[in-house]
Each structure stands twice: as structure tokens, then as C-alpha cells.
Amino acid sequence: MSANALNGKRVAILATDGVEQVELLQPRQALIDAGAQAQVVSPKSDQIKAWNVTNWGDQIKVDIPLSQANPDDFDALMQPGCVMNPDFLRMDPDAVNFVRAFFNANKPAAVICHGPWMLIEADVVRGRTVTSWPSLKTDLRNAGANWVDQEVVVDNGLVTSRKPDDIPAFNQKMIEEFAEGRHAKSAQSTAAGSTARAT
Numbered sequence: 001m002s003a004n005a006l007n008g009k010r011v012a013i014l015a016t017d018g019v020e021q022v023e024l025l026q027p028r029q030a031l032i033d034a035g036a037q038a039q040v041v042s043p044k045s046d047q048i049k050a051w052n053v054t055n056w057g058d059q060i061k062v063d064i065p066l067s068q069a070n071p072d073d074f075d076a077l078m079q080p081g082c083v084m085n086p087d088f089l090r091m092d093p094d095a096v097n098f099v100r101a102f103f104n105a106n107k108p109a110a111v112i113c114h115g116p117w118m119l120i121e122a123d124v125v126r127g128r129t130v131t132s133w134p135s136l137k138t139d140l141r142n143a144g145a146n147w148v149d150q151e152v153v154v155d156n157g158l159v160t161s162r163k164p165d166d167i168p169a170f171n172q173k174m175i176e177e178f179a180e181g182r183h184a185k186s187a188q189s190t191a192a193g194s195t196a197r198a199t
Helices: 021-032 084-089 092-104 116-121 134-142 163-179
Strands: 010-014 039-041 049-051 055-061 076-079 108-111 152-155 158-161
Touching: 010 084, 010 092, 010 158, 021 039, 021 055, 021 076, 021 163, 055 084, 076 084, 076 092, 076 163, 084 116, 092 108, 092 116, 108 116, 116 134, 116 163, 158 163
Parallel strands: 010 039, 010 076, 076 108, 108 158
Antiparallel strands: 049 055, 152 158
């Protein structure tokens, strides 16, 4: 994938306190390296506290408070995980509406780990093939998704992965889908397994 694949693209990274540090920082860097403007959007206005595996990690600067963020200004959405981050966000109607707006506009999204909780809350997984942290399997199936256990799955512009170990494959597919831009609702769903891992 070209280093300029995402030139001119603006990506919203929706997160709050308790976001898994590596799931925000590594995909954000991959987006920047591909030429995108990747901006952290949060209900908090200054900074958020990341979770680093087993303890609190870095403070991460918020680029745009959610109250000032317009989905129309972004080309794509990236949603990192960890348990606390999406659990807090799914209780925030503005955050849920922000996520739903990307899907209503057929814009690409990349979601990892526990992040699909937000997709359930926004009711945008029905009929889609996705993966996630294993504990979300039943939640996603109950919401109408087809859950599979693969390191990365691509379904009509939606990229999902299970955990930090999947980040290389996640980043590769995220950049490919974000470069393609909006996806037609009728596009054929596809799933990519271990062969999709970046080398």
C-alpha cells in the first residue's frame, strides 16, 4: 500500500478513558504514515487516559471534542477497543449517533476488540460478517451479525479484528478500505483470514 494512499483523507478516531493504548496509537500511526489526517474525537475535551494491558498508560490528547465534531467532515471512522472505552461510549447518545452517521453515509470504518459494542448500540451490524474480542460473540449474533473467529474481516467497508495481536492485519485492511472510500450497500461481503496479515 502506497505511503500516500490516504492523502487528503480525514479519519475520526472515537475514544475515551480506558481505550486500549496500542489499539489507538498503532492504527493512528499507520493512518498518518499512509497520508491521512487522523484525529482523536472524544466526549472529553482535553485528554483521555489510555489503558496499557494491565494498568493505566499514557495520556492521549483529544484533537476534537465530540460536541464539536461533525461526521460529515470525516471520510472514515476508526474505533479502538478495550472494555471500558466502548462501554462508556455506548452510554453516550452523541457518541452512538456519531458512529451511526458514518454507516448511514456508507463511509468505511475499522473497529477492533471490544469496539463492536458501539456498532451494536448504533444498530449497524445486522446482516454483516464481523469479528471481535471473543466475549462479544453472542452480543453480536444477537444483534444480527454473522460472527467469525478470524484476525481480520472485511465486510462492505467495515474492517473488524479481535485483539492487539491482529493489529498488523487490521491496519493493512483498514488502509485499503479507507483508500477505496464510500461503499455501495449492495457490495458483496468478503472475509479475509490469516492470509491478510501484513508482511
